[in-house]
Amino acid sequence: xxxxxxxxxxxxxxxxxxxxxxxxxxxxxxxxxxxxxxxxxxxxxxxxxxxxxxxxxxxxxxxxxxxxxxxxxxxxxxxxxxxxxxxxxxxxxxxxxxxxxxxxxxxxxxxxxxxxxxxxxxxxxxxxxxxxxxxxxxxxxxxxxxxxxxxxxxxxxxxxxxxxxxxxxxxxxxxxxxxxxxxxxxxxxxxxxxxxxxxxxxxxxxxxxxxxxxxxxxxxxxxxxxxxxxxxxxxxxxxxxxxxxxxxxxxxxxxxxxxxxxxxxxxxxxxxxxxxxxxxxx
Amino acid sequence: xxxxxxxxxxxxxxxxxxxxxxxxxxxxxxxxxxxxxxxxxxxxxxxxxxxxxxxxxxxxxxxxxxxxxxxxxxxxxxxxxxxxxxxxxxxxxxxxxxxxxxxxxxxxxxxxxxxxxxxxxxxxxxxxxxxxxxxxxxxxxxxxxxxxxxxxxxxxxxxxxxxxxxxxxxxxxxxxxxxxxxxxxxxxxxxxxxxxxxxxxxxxxxxxxxxxxxxxxxxxxxxxxxxxxxxxxxxxxxxxxxxxxxxxxxxxxxxxxxxxxxxxxxxxxxxxxxxxxxxxxxxxxxxxxxxxxxxxxxxxxxxxxxxxxxxxxxxxxxxxxxxxxxxxxxxxxxxxxxxxxxxxxxxxxxxxxxxxxxxxxxxxxxxxxxxxxxxxxxxxxxxxxxxxxxxxxxxxxxxxxxxxxxxxxxxxxxxxxxxxxxxxxxxxxxxxxxxxxxxxxxxxxxxxxxxxxxxxxxxxxxxxxxxxxxxxxxxxxxxxxxxxxxxxxxxxxxxxxxxxxxxxxxxxxxxxxxxxxxxxxxxxxxxxxxxxxxxxxxxxxxxxxxxxxxxxxxxxxxxxxxxxxxxxxxxxxxxxxxxxxxxxxxxxxxxxxxxxxxxxxxxxxxxxxxxxxxxxxxxxxxxxxxxxxxxxxxxxxxxx
Numbered sequence: 001x002x003x004x005x006x007x008x009x010x011x012x013x014x015x016x017x018x019x020x021x022x023x024x025x026x027x028x029x030x031x032x033x034x035x036x037x038x039x040x041x042x043x044x045x046x047x048x049x050x051x052x053x054x055x056x057x058x059x060x061x062x063x064x065x066x067x068x069x070x071x072x073x074x075x076x077x078x079x080x081x082x083x084x085x086x087x088x089x090x091x092x093x094x095x096x097x098x099x100x101x102x103x104x105x106x107x108x109x110x111x112x113x114x115x116x117x118x119x120x121x122x123x124x125x126x127x128x129x130x131x132x133x134x135x136x137x138x139x140x141x142x143x144x145x146x147x148x149x150x151x152x153x154x155x156x157x158x159x160x161x162x163x164x165x166x167x168x169x170x171x172x173x174x175x176x177x178x179x180x181x182x183x184x185x186x187x188x189x190x191x192x193x194x195x196x197x198x199x200x201x202x203x204x205x206x207x208x209x210x211x212x213x214x215x216x217x218x219x220x221x222x223x224x225x226x227x228x229x230x231x232x233x234x235x236x237x238x239x240x241x242x243x244x245x246x247x248x249x250x251x252x253x254x255x256x257x258x259x260x261x262x263x264x265x266x267x268x269x270x271x272x273x274x275x276x277x278x279x280x281x282x
Numbered sequence: 283x284x285x286x287x288x289x290x291x292x293x294x295x296x297x298x299x300x301x302x303x304x305x306x307x308x309x310x311x312x313x314x315x316x317x318x319x320x321x322x323x324x325x326x327x328x329x330x331x332x333x334x335x336x337x338x339x340x341x342x343x344x345x346x347x348x349x350x351x352x353x354x355x356x357x358x359x360x361x362x363x364x365x366x367x368x369x370x371x372x373x374x375x376x377x378x379x380x381x382x383x384x385x386x387x388x389x390x391x392x393x394x395x396x397x398x399x400x401x402x403x404x405x406x407x408x409x410x411x412x413x414x415x416x417x418x419x420x421x422x423x424x425x426x427x428x429x430x431x432x433x434x435x436x437x438x439x440x441x442x443x444x445x446x447x448x449x450x451x452x453x454x455x456x457x458x459x460x461x462x463x464x465x466x467x468x469x470x471x472x473x474x475x476x477x478x479x480x481x482x483x484x485x486x487x488x489x490x491x492x493x494x495x496x497x498x499x500x501x502x503x504x505x506x507x508x509x510x511x512x513x514x515x516x517x518x519x520x521x522x523x524x525x526x527x528x529x530x531x532x533x534x535x536x537x538x539x540x541x542x543x544x545x546x547x548x549x550x551x552x553x554x555x556x557x558x559x560x561x562x563x564x565x566x567x568x569x570x571x572x573x574x575x576x577x578x579x580x581x582x583x584x585x586x587x588x589x590x591x592x593x594x595x596x597x598x599x600x601x602x603x604x605x606x607x608x609x610x611x612x613x614x615x616x617x618x619x620x621x622x623x624x625x626x627x628x629x630x631x632x633x634x635x636x637x638x639x640x641x642x643x644x645x646x647x648x649x650x651x652x653x654x655x656x657x658x659x660x661x662x663x664x665x666x667x668x669x670x671x672x673x674x675x676x677x678x679x680x681x682x683x684x685x686x687x688x689x690x691x692x693x694x695x696x697x698x699x700x701x702x703x704x705x706x707x708x709x710x711x712x713x714x715x716x717x718x719x720x721x722x723x724x725x726x727x728x729x730x731x732x733x734x735x736x737x738x739x740x741x742x743x744x745x746x747x748x749x750x751x752x753x754x755x756x757x758x759x760x761x762x763x764x765x766x767x768x769x770x771x772x773x774x775x776x777x778x779x780x781x782x783x784x785x786x787x788x789x790x791x792x793x794x795x796x797x798x799x800x801x802x803x804x805x806x807x808x809x810x811x812x813x814x815x816x817x818x819x820x821x822x823x824x825x826x827x828x829x830x831x832x833x834x835x836x837x838x839x840x841x842x843x844x845x846x847x848x849x850x851x852x853x854x855x856x857x858x859x860x861x862x863x864x865x866x867x868x869x870x871x872x873x874x875x876x877x878x879x880x881x882x883x884x885x886x887x888x889x890x891x892x893x894x895x896x897x898x899x900x901x902x903x904x905x906x907x908x909x910x911x912x913x914x915x916x917x918x919x920x921x922x
Contacts, residue, residue: 176747186764194749195750
């Protein structure tokens with residue numbers, strides 16, 4: 001009779017197949033990120049000029065790139081950056097939007113105005129252009145890209161969270177808590193947060209996927225990660241010239257990016273549906 | 283079952299004939315039965331009522347008849363409309379029947395109409411769905427038809443056709459919806475709680491209108507309602523639906539006078555009378571179970587006073603108990619006489635607290651609540667001023683229960699919200715037990731905390747007044763914690779509070795989703811009691827509950843008032859409830875108090891025109907009116 005995910009999903013067959021597959025993909029990628037040194041068959045940085053642009057073989061599972069580096073090992077090495085960056089962006093979005101969004105929605109008035117005008121300011125910025133300019137001018141690389149994308153990303157989250165908090169605020173249970181004398185901060189973070197949880201999860205998932213694609217895009221343009229580092233976006237651009245001769249080198253990072261982004265979204269969607277359905281069935 | 287089918291008014295083919303209809307909710311986890319084996323018939327020109335509490339399956343029954351079940355519901359059985367079987371008709375063909383043959387009127391007049399279509403366009407839209415109409419009728423003519431339809435539902439002002447839903451009142455919207463439903467002259471109208479969301483006076487108008495239209499068109503009408511009084515006032519025959527089974531079917535006159543099933547009997551007794559105060563309110567213990575929980579036994583057995591082993595052994599069938607009257611009670615013959623005794627033997631309580639009547643009589647006591655010329659003005663979306671409360675003064679003595687009566691928009695809820703600081707009054711003053719409570723924002727934190735211990739509020743909707751993610755114990759514990767109580771005393775007091783509101787200790791770990799409406803309301807009351815207030819404001823606290831549960835909560839509130847000496851401000855639109863619980867009453871209209879005094883005076887000898895109108899619009903059938911006259915006569919005799 002509880003609302004926790006764990007108790008509800010006691011049987012795996014209650015979970016749709018697509019979500020199971022998506023979870024498996026994410027688990028595999030996370031495992032690769034953690035255990036990169038131990039599982040990669042080759043050193044991802046090592047160039048073997050005698051084995052350039054190989055097709056997949058029994059030793060080079062996904063072939064090798066133009067400089068003779070093992071594509072599979074580079075994919076594994078790149079998974080770390082592909083997970084950490086988007087995670088940080090999505091997580092900061094979650095935290096900041098939970099704090100500012102709920103604050104704006106619940107308190108209203110001038111505080112709401114202040115926060116939302118700040119949000120409007122960010123919305124008015126041309127996002128991708130700004131990122132490209134800032135990252136290239138500061139030579140900030142990967143971490144600067146994270147910071148700029150993180151700041152740009154947070155506006156959407158704040159708006160959504162503010163909207164749902166406004167909705168919660170009007171509900172009798174919140175009013176009853178006010179009348180009983182529960183302090184404001186406690187209402188916001190002990191009562192509103194758990195009740196808008198599905199939205200936060202869904203936001204996290206879309207942010208993650210968006211950030212993954214944006215970061216890969218920056219790397220593809222040669223910004224973000226340093227040349228030579230095993231990064232999925234950079235592998236994609238490195239492999240692009242030989243797309244038709246050695247397509248494995250370009251396709252495999254592309255496919256992994258899509259797989260990861262779709263998997264995260266699928267899981268986010270499912271968690272959201274799951275909780276919303278529960279709250280509908282009162 | 284054949285008995286039921288012989289119930290039609292005349293031997294000719296009935297308009298609607300439903301036999302053995304079962305609806306199941308399909309699900310990955312488990313299948314649930316919503317209702318099972320329902321037989322029902324409507325003759326031409328007949329009005330039947332389907333009466334049931336929430337969870338009885340009545341709304342799904344109407345949807346099944348209209349073939350509007352959602353895709354995850356499956357039906358089996360037989361539905362015949364006007365001789366044509368429609369049980370498994372393709373949805374396209376059913377679509378043609380809807381509107382032409384049968385039509386559905388929903389409960390909520392506020393969401394039922396499309397906000398971007400004007401009233402006239404709604405009716406036109408319904409007309410245009412008919413191919414023949416689209417081809418043959420010109421624009422001029424269709425305009426005329428729209429006006430005709432409007433005048434049929436009592437709207438004679440042609441300008442209304444051009445108005446949009448948001449410009450119309452609830453009653454007007456319901457009229458428009460009715461006109462739309464009737465646009466293509468259907469033979470059968472199904473009205474699902476058509477008057478529930480409306481004010482008493484509007485409710486009476488809409489019901490009269492429905493009855494009128496039904497009679498003048500000689501159309502079949504199915505009225506679905508939870509309110510027996512409403513059903514009695516409109517229907518010829520009534521089907522009593524409970525937890526997915528029909529328990530009793532009979533002519534409404536008979537059902538009202540002598541129900542032959544303990545459930546109908548209990549339902550009738552739970553309905554508080556408006557003309558006298560009952561000493562011990564009757565209620566049915568527990569709440570409505572789901573069909574699957576009472577499978578294989580009498581559905582009502584778990585809550586029935588007369589339950590024996592026989593009732594638990596098998597599912598009872600409907601049996602003839604009179605002319606056109608069937609009941610499923612197995613023990614009917616044995617308990618018939620007891621039902622009658624039960625019905626007639628209720629004691630009327632004396633008029634309460636006459637000596638506590640007004641403040642002027644007892645000047646030495648500080649009132650729990652003193653409101654002086656309170657005003658609250660809102661600015662609405664069109665930037666216009668709305669005076670929700672204009673100049674209201676009110677006092678409540680310790681231990682007194684005062685009712686605030688009025689229709690929606692009368693300002694009664696705003697007044698209640700001002701008292702607990704959810705709104706800040708524009709002018710005037712509020713004093714709670716001698717403390718200044720006009721503006722909660724302008725006082726120090728300490729005095730605000732002190733005020734919280736004076737007045738608490740219980741809201742109408744039990745489903746949204748508890749945090750869905752908090753267990754019962756956490757909810758109560760938090761209230762005590764913020765009021766600075768230690769952990770040990772909190773723990774022991776939670777048990778005491780639960781006991782007080784009649785919930786077992788095992789409910790501590792329950793989440794709201796596993797509680798019924800009545801139980802949630804008990805938790806909400808416990809939460810209010812947790813701060814040990816002097817005054818509890820009940821804002822329509824029993825209006826959203828089923829009748830059988832309503833009486834439980836009313837008895838609980840009576841007990842709290844009596845035993846703990848807590849004053850109650852009972853905000854409601856329901857005059858019968860006022861009679862049962864309140865000592866004094868204030869009647870509000872458009873933000874003003876139009877009448878006030880002892881409940882007995884206000885309800886039995888109303889002076890104000892508006893109060894009289896409110897009283898006369900309470901649905902009652904002919905026999906009830908006669909009874910009312912009799913008690914009035916008796917009272918007059920006594921006075922002499």
